[in-house]
Amino acid sequence: MAGNKLLRMDNIGIVVESLDNAISFFxxxxxxxxxxAMIEGEWSGRVTGVHGQRVEIAMMITPDGHSRLELSTFLTPPVESDHRNAPVNSLGYLRAMFTVEDIDEMVARLLKHGAQLVGEVVQYENSYKLCYIRGSEGILIGLAQEI
Incomplete structure (x- = not known):
């Protein structure tokens, strides 16, 4: 299609067990x-291919208003698979990266919130300090601090 172009990315979706825990973490x-919101009805199953679904979603937005996470918990049908504890080099694995002001302070706060540091906080050249964290329910996120 000539002239058809991508306009924006609206959100990344993550399926969680506890919406309240995930909202609290993020x-x-x-x-x-x-x-x-509650998402249900014949139309929604036609979009996802999961017929008879009843899903509660929560939309989280970054402070700058540009990025969103759609957190979803499936009330019906039951969850079919769980790859939260798969290693980060698993095919299809999802991780969202966030830039923070002070990575050490953020890691300390998130650890108090039940998160786990995957490896360690490292410095990449003279550009960034980086780390991976497993947050609520094992969700993998990356943190970056510009130097």
Whole structure:
């Protein structure tokens, strides 16, 4: 299609077991809850291919208003698979990267919130300090601090 172009990325979706725990974790990170909603009905199953679905979602937004995470918990049907504890080099593995002001302070806050540091905080050249964290329910996120 000539002239058809990508306009923007609206959000990344993550399926979670506990919406409340995930909202709490991403709020601690600095995101804001934009809203919660129930997604159900014949139309929704036609989109996802999961017929008879009943899903509660929460939309989280970054402080700059540009990026969103859609957190979803499937009430029906039951979850079919779980790859939260797969190693980071697994095919299809999801990780979201966030830039923070002070990585050491953020890691300390998130650890108090039940998160786990995957490896260690490292410095990449003279550009960034980086780390991976497993947050609420084992969700993998990356943190970066510009130097």
């Amino acid at each position: 709020t601690e990170l600095g995101m804001r809850l934009e809203g919660r």
